[in-house]
Amino acid sequence: MIPSEFEYVAPTSLAEALSALADAGEDAKVIAGGQSLMPVLRLRLNSPSTIIDLGRIEELRGVRDDGDALVVGAMTTHHDVMTDALVGQHATLLAEATATVADPQIRHRGTFGGSLAHADPAGDLGAVAVALDTTMTVAGPNGRRSLGAEEFFTDIFTTALEPDEILVDIRIPKHTGWRAHYEKFHRVSQSWSMVAVAATVDVDGGTIRNAAVALTNMGAVPVRARGVEQALVGQSADIDVIRAAADHAAEGAEPMSDTNADAEYRTHLAKVLTRRAVVTATGV
Missing domain, CATH: 3.30.390.50 (CO dehydrogenase flavoprotein, C-terminal domain)
Structure with missing residues (x-):
């Protein structure tokens, strides 16, 4: 099937994305890798007026060492998470679980943050985020706030993200040697x-x-x-x-x-x- 008509916005910074989300209102959808959202759109299970594509925002990608924790950008692909040396050393559970996600094609397109924000109970990475005591950083018109993984997930396909907020990164306490x-x-x-x-x-x-x-x-x-x-x-x-x-x-x-x-x-x-x-x- 073909999705219903929508406006498409492709910002190049987080600030632009938040502005576009605010302008579009609650009838907008944010797309990351698109591996979950695109099938929903094609089946017309959701018909947003605007799609805001985060794919061009480089500041939302990558893994960095932040002392006692790793910080993973929400737009970092499953493949990049799975193969990252820091993740392999300090968050082995995340690397192991990510390697089981779907197939290579999806792992190269799908993103860590997109999977968590989709909040499918059958998704593999939510349990990992909970087990590792991760903290989600979300950004909105009033600035940034942090949410523990157990408070981030609230119901089936539902998170504590407000309609005008975007998941920015995930902070993972180091489990070195575990x-x-x-x-x-x-x-x-x-x-x-x-x-x-x-x-x-x-x-x-x-x-x-x-x-x-x-x-x-x-x-x-x-x-x-x-x-x-x-x-x-x-x-x-x-x-x-x-x-x-x-x-x-x-x-x-x-x-x-x-x-x-x-x-x-x-x-x-x-x-x-x-x-x-x-x-x-x-x-x-």
Whole structure:
């Protein structure tokens, strides 16, 4: 199908983009890589009056070291995130999860910030952002503000972004030396996750000093599996410990039932995949 008619604006700076967004009003859409928005437009599930393309704004791209954290521009492509040396060294979980996103073509066009702002519960990077305690910087007519990942995601396909705001960058605390794994379950290669688990652990001398675990597609928003984390921290990196901890995976989650799986099956998957993810991350 062909999208309905719209005005197209391609600013070259964040200031121009915010001005264009303010002028267009609430019936405008911001496009990043377009991998999620374009199918929606073609099916006419959304018919905005104006499309504001962020693709020419270089200040929104790239990864930089900011002391105890990395800062990733919202328009940085999945491919550039996945292959960045700083990400590989200080945010291994992000590199691992990004490598599982769709296919190479989409990873070369899709963007980290676009994926997060789209807020699909089955999207792979929301759980990673939650597990790594990331902070989103958003800009609007009143300046910039910061949002923690868990407050950024508010509902299915919904974030705390106001209609006149743009996601600028994502700040990721360094997890240098932490081991990580992203375990996902899907019926068809390169498709959306039915359930997935983002896990990263800090292991010292066979003891799990710290752990961060979050779930994909176990509710309207990414779910932090704090029960699993609490059961792991301070314990030996042992298969029995991990198996017992994984039994807490679905606590606090509200899995949905749909044509892919019912809530009970997703709860089962969460436990199994959590065990696999932590076992792989710890190297047990």
